[in-house]
Amino acid sequence: MTLTYGSVSSLSANPIEKKPLHHFYPGSVALTAGSWGCNFGCPWCQNWDISKSPSGKGWYLSPEDFVKTALARGCRGTSISFNEPTLSLEWSLDVFRLAKGQGLYNTYVTNAYMTTQALDLLVDAGLDAMNVDIKGDAHAVRRHCKGIEVDKVWRNCRHARQSGVHVEITTLVIPGVNHTEGVLGGIARRIHDALGPDTPWHLSGYYPAYRFHAPPTPLSALERGWEMGKEEGLDFVYLGNVPGHRLENTYCPGCEELLIERRGLTVMQSRLLETSCPACGRNVPVVV
Numbered sequence: 116m117t118l119t120y121g122s123v124s125s126l127s128a129n130p131i132e133k134k135p136l137h138h139f140y141p142g143s144v145a146l147t148a149g150s151w152g153c154n155f156g157c158p159w160c161q162n163w164d165i166s167k168s169p170s171g172k173g174w175y176l177s178p179e180d181f182v183k184t185a186l187a188r189g190c191r192g193t194s195i196s197f198n199e200p201t202l203s204l205e206w207s208l209d210v211f212r213l214a215k216g217q218g219l220y221n222t223y224v225t226n227a228y229m230t231t232q233a234l235d236l237l238v239d240a241g242l243d244a245m246n247v248d249i250k251g252d253a254h255a256v257r258r259h260c261k262g263i264e265v266d267k268v269w270r271n272c273r274h275a276r277q278s279g280v281h282v283e284i285t286t287l288v289i290p291g292v293n294h295t296e297g298v299l300g301g302i303a304r305r306i307h308d309a310l311g312p313d314t315p316w317h318l319s320g321y322y323p324a325y326r327f328h329a330p331p332t333p334l335s336a337l338e339r340g341w342e343m344g345k346e347e348g349l350d351f352v353y354l355g356n357v358p359g360h361r362l363e364n365t366y367c368p369g370c371e372e373l374l375i376e377r378r379g380l381t382v383m384q385s386r387l388l389e390t391s392c393p394a395c396g397r398n399v400p401v402v403v
């Protein structure tokens with residue numbers, strides 16, 4: 116697949132909660148750009164109109180203009196998202212370097228299927244945080260995403276954390292693909308063991324899209340996934356695509372005090388004292 120440097124399909128100022136990143140500058144806004152294409156072949160892709168197209172109607176956006184726009188719109192940082200951002204690696208590196216120089220943070224929303232050398236380049240250029248999509252166990256990912264080896268994704272999540280990058284994990288819960296206790300419990304266990312119990316895990320509801328026509332994820336499946344995350348010892352498990360659900364919120368893992376209340380993509384209130392629970396004083400791993 117050939118991509119033109121700086122070819123942009125979409126540009127918008129989004130709450131960081133949309134990535135989703137719930138423990139990274141909550142309530143801030145990141146100027147977000149997407150391009151075209153993807154190195155995965157997920158048949159349920161919710162962004163298939165850009166990810167399944169090598170090019171389309173878009174425009175050239177220089178890194179300089181991207182960063183200028185972020186500052187002009189009052190954004191706290193940048194995000195490269197929507198399609199797979201590693202397809203815009205060289206452009207990302209230039210954006211990140213310039214953004215860092217202006218005091219902005221840099222984020223990626225990614226399937227993390229890249230070499231460790233590419234990840235190191237991103238870190239050196241100023242990558243601060245990434246949300247990584249873990250789509251299932253080895254069998255499901257190989258079968259549905261065109262032969263992808265999910266172990267490389269886990270390797271990169273570990274490598275990113277060890278390199279000081281803030282990492283959150285998302286799993287789109289898809290009936291018939293990854294909704295079983297075996298698969299979701301296995302992902303939760305691996306997050307706990309490989310990345311640590313304080314790693315946020317987002318369980319999002321899927322809707323039929325592109326070539327996948329199973330019915331939307333029932334709320335009960337998301338709630339059962341949340342229970343499995345907690346049973347495996349994860350401190351922060353969130354539900355996504357269910358605005359108004361109490362499990363969009365952050366609660367203290369020590370005393371269950373409400374810390375950050377969200378409604379959809381909006382932070383309604385944060386009760387954190389810097390990064391501590393106001394009730395029990397426990398330190399909560401949130402970058403602020």
Ligand code: SF4
Pocket residue numbers: 153154155156157159160161162163166197198199226248
């Ligand atoms: S990795 Fe993400 S963008 Fe790429 S095909 Fe899969 S769901 Fe779509």
